[in-house]
Amino acid sequence: MELDARKLQVLQAIIHDYIITAEPVGSRTVAKKYNLGISSATIRNEMSDLEEMGFLEQPHTSAGRIPSEKAYRLYVDKLMQVRSLSHHEAEYIKQLYELKILQLEEVVYQTVKVLSDITNYTSVALAPQFNEITIKHIQLVPVDKDFALLVVVTSSGILKDTLIQIPKGIDNDFLQKVSNFLNEQFRNKTFSEIDLDALSSIRQIFNENQRLFNTFVDELTRGLQEGARDKEIYLEGTTNILNFPEYQDIPRVRSFLSLMEEKDILYRILNSVKGNGVKVSIGTENPHEDLKDCSLITATYRLGERVLGTIGMIGPTRMEYSRAVSVMDHMAKALSCYLTKLYGE
Amino acid sequence: MELDARKLQVLQAIIHDYIITAEPVGSRTVAKKYNLGISSATIRNEMSDLEEMGFLEQPHTSAGRIPSEKAYRLYVDKLMQVRSLSHHEAEYIKQLYELKILQLEEVVYQTVKVLSDITNYTSVALAPQFNEITIKHIQLVPVDKDFALLVVVTSSGILKDTLIQIPKGIDNDFLQKVSNFLNEQFRNKTFSEIDLDALSSIRQIFNENQRLFNTFVDELTRGLQEGARDKEIYLEGTTNILNFPEYQDIPRVRSFLSLMEEKDILYRILNSVKGNGVKVSIGTENPHEDLKDCSLITATYRLGERVLGTIGMIGPTRMEYSRAVSVMDHMAKALSCYLTKLYGE
DNA sequence: GTTAGCACTCTCTTATATTGAGTGCTAAAA
DNA sequence: TTTTAGCACTCAATATAAGAGAGTGCTAAC
Structure with a gap:
């Protein structure tokens, strides 16, 4: 079976809707909200195909569909349009770096705070690593x-x-x-x-x-x-996870919060991130069992050419990838730029 | 009405049982588990009196009774017998102070960690305050x-x-x-x-x-x-609160965890503790609204004669005061003793 | 003053409809 | 051949009712 343009449209609509509503999306909803010019019956057929291809899942027979990890992967890689920052977001970040903060660690910590404030996701950063510093x-x-x-x-x-x-x-x-x-x-x-x-x-x-x-x-x-050695971790907005409908039961919350208390594990997870640009790790792609329902968005920050550490953002797999990726990209660049200007060699 | 010996016995039994089970305690339970030599009917009468006097509360007509804040206050001040530490607890604390930790801040942080490990309550400490240090x-x-x-x-x-x-x-x-x-x-x-x-x-x-x-x-x-200025706060075991049956619903958990993220507020709360020995602050006695269902056990730690900071423990009002107070007392003394020996003037 | 006995209350659990969103299939229309 | 209207079917979620159980308060006897 081929993933033609119309199937992609339907898939994108479902992912988009699910990210916003956190409810399984039915064929009628797609037909009404997204004017694709086809009836709910046709959409039903497409959805059935998409499920067969592994992009959609059904919690139970009489529910709508939800996107699979494979769907999110496709969405992040191909479908989503990376938005630019809202005025409010850009302003917030700009203000941060207008402050004159002298301690390098403090700069990174404040960055994590702002990241969590702007996005309402849990944010985390690896403290600057000095191993490669002379x-x-x-x-x-x-x-x-x-x-x-x-x-x-x-x-x-x-x-x-x-x-x-x-x-x-x-x-x-x-x-x-x-x-x-x-x-x-x-x-x-x-x-x-x-x-x-x-x-x-x-x-x-x-x-x-x-x-x-x-x-x-x-x-x-x-x-x-x-x-x-500097294995410190900065962590902010852990309680944000409680805002998501998928974290309304205690065992899930506990497993998430317990993981956030394990600085060693967070260190390992963040430290394994290498390379340029923003990385997205979805659900079971994550190295840790307790992150199987979460996505992790990361980017490295630098001083000049040297990678100092990693900043990350954690949310449910149903996260606003488009917004999250754009904020993360902007933030990592702004931080690197600021550090390089202030401490550059 | 007078609070005679038998009423105290009944009250103590109820508090004790409620602390352990977290379930409203009925007259039959008291009669069976605690051999007070009186029948459930008599206990019922006493319980009715105790309720009238404000020591007991009834969630609804056909439930048992639970202790009021006033009851906990009485219990902490008069009724409870402060236990000595278990072998395991004493050993754990001893091990901590056998380590040679040079950073004063680090000592306090490790103390908080051990406190939370031993008691399974959320533990917190004010970083050493240097205002009064020459x-x-x-x-x-x-x-x-x-x-x-x-x-x-x-x-x-x-x-x-x-x-x-x-x-x-x-x-x-x-x-x-x-x-x-x-x-x-x-x-x-x-x-x-x-x-x-x-x-x-x-x-x-x-x-x-x-x-x-x-x-x-x-x-x-x-x-x-x-x-x-040193307003740092050390915090450990926040997720422990999820173990208590009174924190099985998300809004409560959220309000608790949000408070724990507000370092400023925690600072103010801990900083208002003065004086010698272990202090217990029950429910609405606490200065902060979100602690109205919690109790806070605190003690100051010292370097020589000088108070450096405060350590604290937070749990539901139904907490094991006896164990908590004894551990806190022991811990604060051990910490002060260790600091004085290492940094003493 | 104490206690057995009993009616009464109220939550919690279990069992049983009822509703409603959504699907899959079929047959007709395009 | 593709699309769509129609309809029966499924299944979670909600509402409703019945029952069980724990506990009280009161009364009358000890």
């Missing part, structure tokens, strides 16, 4: 006799700092010496290039207090590792 | 030609840092001078004692580049203000 400067700043702050300044003005414990008997001059050593070793390297074994050579270089040194080196190691 | 040392650490890190080290090894923008033409020597100035001005003061006007005297002291200075002073001001 280190410009390392400094140990003495805090008191027991603690020092290990400040790592990276290219792009981003910095990571960690509190580390220093053994007794190490003075400020000494910390400065170590700072110099760390700079010599790691300047212009990325976090992932850091050779932690090189740290142990501190022992040889400053061959005093051997014993105390071990814990100090361990602390430095920990500090640098922590600087590299 | 400043020990301030340092401007140059980051690159445009940015510097304003590091404020407080008593107790806690530190706050903020990225600030520096005007062109200010070199490292100069930053050092400013650091020295800031130290002279603000050392041994608390954040709330900082006189921001004093900052403007920098202009007179370094009477060069007058124009550039204005933005620099503004940035410093912002940085110090940010150091003082």
